[in-house]
Amino acid sequence: MQFSFTLNLQKGIVESDDTKFYLATELNKSDLVDLSPENLFPDSSFYESFLQHFRESKSERIYFYNYLYTKDRKRIRVKGTASLTDSGYRFVCQRTKPKDATLTEFEKKNSLLCAINKSAELFLGEENWEKSIGKTLDYLASAGDLFSIYLWRSYPSSNGKFRIKLKASNKTAQKVKSEREVNNPNSELMNQLLKGKSIVNQKHILTDGHKSEIIIPIKIEEALWGFIQITDMNQRVWNSDELHAFESYAKILTSAIRQYSLHKKLSEEKKKVDLITKSTQSIFYSMPCGQKEFDYISPFHYLLTNEEDEKQSLEKLKSIWQSTASKGYAPSKAEQVFKVDTKKGIKYIQKKSYTWTNSKNETGELGVLQDVTKQ
Numbered sequence: 001m002q003f004s005f006t007l008n009l010q011k012g013i014v015e016s017d018d019t020k021f022y023l024a025t026e027l028n029k030s031d032l033v034d035l036s037p038e039n040l041f042p043d044s045s046f047y048e049s050f051l052q053h054f055r056e057s058k059s060e061r062i063y064f065y066n067y068l069y070t071k072d073r074k075r076i077r078v079k080g081t082a083s084l085t086d087s088g089y090r091f092v093c094q095r096t097k098p099k100d101a102t103l104t105e106f107e108k109k110n111s112l113l114c115a116i117n118k119s120a121e122l123f124l125g126e127e128n129w130e131k132s133i134g135k136t137l138d139y140l141a142s143a144g145d146l147f148s149i150y151l152w153r154s155y156p157s158s159n160g161k162f163r164i165k166l167k168a169s170n171k172t173a174q175k176v177k178s179e180r181e182v183n184n185p186n187s188e189l190m191n192q193l194l195k196g197k198s199i200v201n202q203k204h205i206l207t208d209g210h211k212s213e214i215i216i217p218i219k220i221e222e223a224l225w226g227f228i229q230i231t232d233m234n235q236r237v238w239n240s241d242e243l244h245a246f247e248s249y250a251k252i253l254t255s256a257i258r259q260y261s262l263h264k265k266l267s268e269e270k271k272k273v274d275l276i277t278k279s280t281q282s283i284f285y286s287m288p289c290g291q292k293e294f295d296y297i298s299p300f301h302y303l304l305t306n307e308e309d310e311k312q313s314l315e316k317l318k319s320i321w322q323s324t325a326s327k328g329y330a331p332s333k334a335e336q337v338f339k340v341d342t343k344k345g346i347k348y349i350q351k352k353s354y355t356w357t358n359s360k361n362e363t364g365e366l367g368v369l370q371d372v373t374k375q
Contacts, residue, residue: 002080002094007037009088014040024095026071038172040069060084073147073174108145112245115143120252127263129256133168140249141170144242146230148173151218151253153226154182162190167226174231193217194224198247200238212236214243216250220258228253283317283369290362294318305342316340317369337372348373 003020014035022028027035061083067075080093119136126132137149150173152164166178182190189199199215212232218225228250285297297317305313340347353367 002092004090004092005040006085006090007088011087012036024070024076025068028071031071041066067145075145108143109241109245111143112140112242115139116245116249116252119249123252123256127260129253129260130167132256133253134171136249136253137168137170140246141172144230144245146170147232148176148230150176150229150231151226152229154224164226193227198243200243201236212238214238214246216246218250218254218257220254220261225254225257285317285367285369287365289356289358289364290360291364292318305340346373347371 001020001024003016003024004018005014005016005021008015014032014037016022016032025040061081066078068078070076077096078093079096080091082089082091084090115136118139119132122132122136123129133151137151140146141149149170150166151168153167155163155165162182164180164182166176169176192199193215194217196217196219198217199213201212201214212235214228214230216228216230218227228246230246283297286295287293288295294314294317297314305316335353336351337348338351340349348371350370350372351367352370353365355363355365357363
């Protein structure tokens with residue numbers, strides 16, 4: 001059965017006067033009032049590639065092969081032609097049988113791997129994973145032909161149950177209650193999540209009308225941080241490639257969350273150190289094994305050297321470190337006092353340090369420098 005519809009780019013909606021379109025999609029005319037292209041095409045990247053294809057082909061008509069959503073969010077595979085109109089694009093298409101199953105599975109696996117690689121690149125490029133999470137879920141949903149993906153954060157509740165809060169979802173996901181309490185938190189299913197095991201098509205922890213789901217735990221420091229929920233409104237048998245891909249994504253996300261958490265802790269500690277430094281004129285530093293440059297030195301180091309130029313101040317402190325560096329190869333503590341000639345006269349600086357040696361007999365050091373002139 002052949003049917004047609006139009007993407008009105010000016011209004012950002014789908015339009016059709018073809019009764020066969022409504023038969024194929026089970027939609028009503030009233031459903032089209034606010035029907036955006038995203039709610040008709042499951043593949044969110046289709047429009048970009050479609051428009052690019054149109055521009056590159058320099059043709060008034062191109063052939064396409066894709067999925068459409070029906071009213072109850074089932075997918076139907078269609079093929080046909082698209083042509084340029086005054087307001088957008090007109091599609092003439094018909095339902096078609098799936099491609100060769102082997103080829104389809106290969107394409108899906110490759111698409112999922114590409115989505116995971118793109119997600120990893122995004123997370124690496126952002127300090128805060130929350131800035132990238134939405135896009136990565138869209139990548140995964142599009143590549144895996146998925147209905148909805150949710151990222152839930154779990155919190156212990158005062159009554160011993162788990163409360164979960166929605167952190168993110170793909171942009172075409174079904175709307176769900178953003179915060180809720182998990183029933184029966186001591187169930188076998190919750191115990192599986194606490195042990196770091198994925199749940200596939202079992203009795204649902206969350207009931208939102210879906211018929212198939214995968215739940216993958218996110219564990220940080222042995223605690224259940226939350227979980228990823230992947231759902232489908234249709235009965236679906238998840239294959240091992242899909243499960244492996246989703247779990248790989250979860251590992252990448254876990255790493256991004258852990259990295260950001262560590263970064264926040266280090267930033268907070270650095271602020272504390274900087275505050276102590278400014279108030280006590282104590283300079284904290286670290287020198288990695290086998291290196292001759294400071295890995296970290298707290299700000300306000302110029303307070304000890306009276307050098308306004310940061311480079312000169314660092315050079316002076318480095319020369320102090322080199323002249324007092326431990327020559328031994330065993331872990332040791334040291335405390336020394338030395339003179340520094342500054343523009344405002346002689347200063348006495350105390351150095352307290354701890355040195356250690358790695359397997360290559362390279363020495364590293366942690367220490368603090370403090371002005372003890374008045375003492």
